[in-house]
Amino acid sequence: xxxxxxxxxxxxxxxxxxxxxxxxxxxxxxxxxxxxxxxxxxxxxxxxxxxxxxxxxxxxxxxxxxxxxxxxxxxxxxxxxxxxxxxxxxxxxxxxxxxxxxxxxxxxxxxxxxxxxxxxxxxxxxxxxxxxxxxxxxxxxxxxxxxxxxxxxxxxxxxxxxxxxxxxxxxxxxxxxxxxxxxxxxxxxxxxxxxxxxxxxxxxxxxxxxxxxxxxxxxxxxxxxxxxxxxxxxxxxxxxxxxxxxxxxxxxxxxxxxxxxxxxxxxxxxxxxxxxxxxxxxxxxxxxxxxxxxxxxxxxxxxxxxxxxxxxxxxxxxxxxxxxxxxxxxxx
Numbered sequence: 001x002x003x004x005x006x007x008x009x010x011x012x013x014x015x016x017x018x019x020x021x022x023x024x025x026x027x028x029x030x031x032x033x034x035x036x037x038x039x040x041x042x043x044x045x046x047x048x049x050x051x052x053x054x055x056x057x058x059x060x061x062x063x064x065x066x067x068x069x070x071x072x073x074x075x076x077x078x079x080x081x082x083x084x085x086x087x088x089x090x091x092x093x094x095x096x097x098x099x100x101x102x103x104x105x106x107x108x109x110x111x112x113x114x115x116x117x118x119x120x121x122x123x124x125x126x127x128x129x130x131x132x133x134x135x136x137x138x139x140x141x142x143x144x145x146x147x148x149x150x151x152x153x154x155x156x157x158x159x160x161x162x163x164x165x166x167x168x169x170x171x172x173x174x175x176x177x178x179x180x181x182x183x184x185x186x187x188x189x190x191x192x193x194x195x196x197x198x199x200x201x202x203x204x205x206x207x208x209x210x211x212x213x214x215x216x217x218x219x220x221x222x223x224x225x226x227x228x229x230x231x232x233x234x235x236x237x238x239x240x241x242x243x244x245x246x247x248x249x250x251x252x253x254x255x256x257x258x259x260x261x262x263x264x265x266x267x268x269x270x271x272x273x274x275x276x277x278x279x280x281x282x283x284x285x286x287x288x289x290x291x292x293x294x295x296x297x298x299x300x301x302x303x304x305x306x307x308x309x310x311x312x313x314x315x316x317x318x319x320x321x322x323x324x325x326x327x328x329x330x331x332x
Contacts, residue, residue, distance in 0.1 A: 050319070110291055149215070150211070152219075181325065239270045240269060
């Protein structure tokens with residue numbers, strides 16, 4: 001009998017999440033049986049903490065549920081001939097150290113995954129965040145060579161990939177982040193312009209200075225005031241991909257205007273919200289492309305790794321505060 005540790009949503013978040021909103025519990029997992037429904041026993045190796053968990057927990061979870069999330073897991077026992085003990089997979093089984101599965105809900109790492117590459121990248125650059133950047137740019141922004149792309153939260157798991165993919169696509173890229181270290185990182189990975197939105201005297205002026213002619217594409221991870229100002233810097237027929245709204249996730253009182261209809265009309269802009277699962281049928285295509293670019297050194301990555309399953313809430317809260325550079329990961 002295997003004992004799994006799990007993190008429970010003890011209390012729905014009010015404003016910013018607190019460690020007291022979570023509770024660490026132990027669950028006994030049943031033994032695998034021949035011919036039974038559960039054919040695989042897995043242990044989590046790396047777990048992901050992501051911004052989406054904040055709004056989705058409010059929408060989809062009840063108090064007492066195991067926190068939602070994704071992990072890279074190793075198979076420790078198998079009664080399914082399709083999987084071998086020692087295989088690594090990506091699973092969406094929440095904040096757990098161990099879990100059982102029939103196998104259909106598991107995604108194998110690409111067969112071309114090199115031993116030299118951290119398997120945790122399957123939760124970041126070569127995983128859901130990387131695919132969010134890939135499909136958001138190609139299918140929503142529909143970027144073209146020679147265009148100018150703006151991305152905020154640019155040093156995060158999604159934004160850092162957005163900028164690099166835009167450079168591969170022949171675009172000029174402007175990114176903004178919340179610290180000087182993050183800005184330095186953006187320049188290191190090839191952003192043409194980058195600035196610290198917390199220290200500029202005027203966001204309006206900083207956006208104009210970075211690209212006086214405006215922006216063809218805006219990949220928005222932040223929403224709120226930033227988006228309200230940025231929309232005025234779009235070129236005619238510009239495209240805005242609304243990926244996230246991290247500036248608003250922890251508000252206890254909803255933000256009010258300003259409103260964007262007038263620039264949307266006069267500039268004839270297109271703004272589209274999206275969730276990456278829309279392209280589930282094309283994930284293999286996206287992962288293959290991202291893995292190739294990483295192996296070629298065209299897409300660089302950085303991971304903020306927190307050691308210890310007991311530190312999941314701390315890593316999650318730190319990520320929401322913007323303490324991570326690149327992808328926030330917890331190593332069990």
